[in-house]
């Protein structure tokens with residue numbers, strides 16, 4: 289697969305999967321996500337299956353697939369996808385099945401989640417997986433690169449959401465789509481504050497959930513144009529939102 293980050297290729301450790309396929313796991317940044325490691329990563333798909341099915345279905349429904357299918361004819365190259373905090377690779381896999389031939393990139397802070405993704409994507413021709421912590425400081429891809437950027441179930445973990453979303457805007461190709469989905473902050477406020485306090489202690493990181501309106505406002509602050517937004521229930525406890533911006 290021709291890569292868009294040849295300058296960073298030397299920094300990659302190439303993990304051969306078999307003779308035809310390679311994955312690249314970038315290990316330049318050693319800030320590992322401790323929460324999504326070990327058994328939590330290995331059992332993530334089983335433990336969060338219903339939640340994942342529901343939330344990713346809503347995120348996928350936000351995507352303008354017709355626009356992606358037009359990219360080869362209009363731009364003379366395959367569509368390019370970046371899944372930020374790709375976790376175990378479920379969304380990448382689904383999107384590659386929907387748009388065969390797409391160049392797919394996945395970044396995540398957790399090596400153990402990426403190991404699951406590597407396994408899930410082993411039959412895909414070429415996928416580039418990179419271990420990176422994303423916190424608004426900028427991903428090392430050229431500007432105006434990706435036709436689709438997805439970011440599901442992680443905005444609550446990102447320290448500088450406006451910085452992060454601004455960088456996503458920089459990375460979007462002209463006409464590109466950013467699809468963001470996450471769980472929503474709920475009421476009563478005091479109980480939710482207790483939940484977030486506990487979650488921060490368990491995850492040892494920032495946990496800050498947004499409502500759909502807040503997420504849309506963050507996008508606007510980042511210079512994005514919000515095309516579509518939807519709030520939805522996941523189960524009795526979790527509620528979610530998803531939006532598409534460009």
Ligand SMILES: C[S@@+](CC[C@H](N)C(=O)[O-])C[C@H]1O[C@@H](n2cnc3c(N)ncnc32)[C@H](O)[C@@H]1O
Nearest residue numbers: 324373374375396397398401421422440441445
């Ligand atoms: C709840 S999982 C969601 C995975 C996937 N996006 C999905 O929707 O199934 C959160 C993922 O975000 C990753 N993550 C959390 N904070 C991150 C950060 N600052 N930079 C990169 N990845 C991060 C974790 O390692 C984990 O794989």
